Amino acid sequence: MAVCSSSPPPISLLARPLRRGRSTRFPATARFRAASDVPDFLSSDWLKSQKKRPFGPRLDLNAEEAVQCQLDALKYNDQPRQDYGIEVMYRFAGFDPFERSAYFGPQFDLGQFERFRRIFHHSTYRVLLSHKERKILSSLWVKENRFKQRVWIQGSRPEEEEIFEFTMVQRLGGSWDGYWLTESLLHDGDGFSGGVAY
Numbered sequence: 001m002a003v004c005s006s007s008p009p010p011i012s013l014l015a016r017p018l019r020r021g022r023s024t025r026f027p028a029t030a031r032f033r034a035a036s037d038v039p040d041f042l043s044s045d046w047l048k049s050q051k052k053r054p055f056g057p058r059l060d061l062n063a064e065e066a067v068q069c070q071l072d073a074l075k076y077n078d079q080p081r082q083d084y085g086i087e088v089m090y091r092f093a094g095f096d097p098f099e100r101s102a103y104f105g106p107q108f109d110l111g112q113f114e115r116f117r118r119i120f121h122h123s124t125y126r127v128l129l130s131h132k133e134r135k136i137l138s139s140l141w142v143k144e145n146r147f148k149q150r151v152w153i154q155g156s157r158p159e160e161e162e163i164f165e166f167t168m169v170q171r172l173g174g175s176w177d178g179y180w181l182t183e184s185l186l187h188d189g190d191g192f193s194g195g196v197a198y
Contacts, residue, residue, distance in 0.1 A: 056091030057179040063147035063168040064139065066092060066180040070166075071151065074128045085129065086120050087113070094169055094181030105186050124187050127155035127162045137163065145170035147180075150188070163188035 055073060057066065070092055077085035090113055095101035097111035104125070110116045119125055133154040140148045147168040154161045167183040 055088050057176070057181060059178050061180060063170070063180045064149070066168055066182075067149050067151070067166045070182065071128075071134055075131055075134075077129045083117055083120075086117050089120070089182070089185075090116050092180075092182045094171070094176075094183050103182070103184050105184070124162065125185075127153050127160050128164070130156045132156055145172065146183075 055069060061069065070089055073085035073088035075085070077083060093103060093110070093116070095103050095110060100107040101110045103110055104119055108115065108119070110119075120129060131153045135152045137150040137152055139150075142148055149166045149168070150163060151166065152161065152163050165184075165186045165188060167186070168180050169183045170180050171177055
């Protein structure tokens, strides 16, 4: 009876002796799983293109250079990946993603990149995507930290040309202190007369 009444000593499953000086071996499946970073349905250069961050605001850019960088990105919109130029525009956009914005004129909720992207593919703004030619019509320093520039754009489709106005603002204070950001990109005319797929 005394044998049954005594409890066995506790066994700790977590306590294992440390192996010093020996390399830990991982199963082969773990090694192969980590090596397959790119899913089969994507192109082989997808991972490399995702690691490249889109160009964005820099302290060494003045207002005119910031506009030119954005227009260059839109001219070569799909290089190195689809809608890269729109990504650059989104990085330069100086709106609060948690509030409605008048970036394109009317008030829109542009916090999600997909909504911002859709407006660029709208009939009026798509002229900017992969455009052939552009000409600066006028530039105006409204204040020391506010700059406007009107640009004529000839699109890639026949007889496609529009005029747009960039409004650039230099931020003062905060994490964007000194950077030139785009406050608005307005179409010269009624840019949303046909409605927008928003």
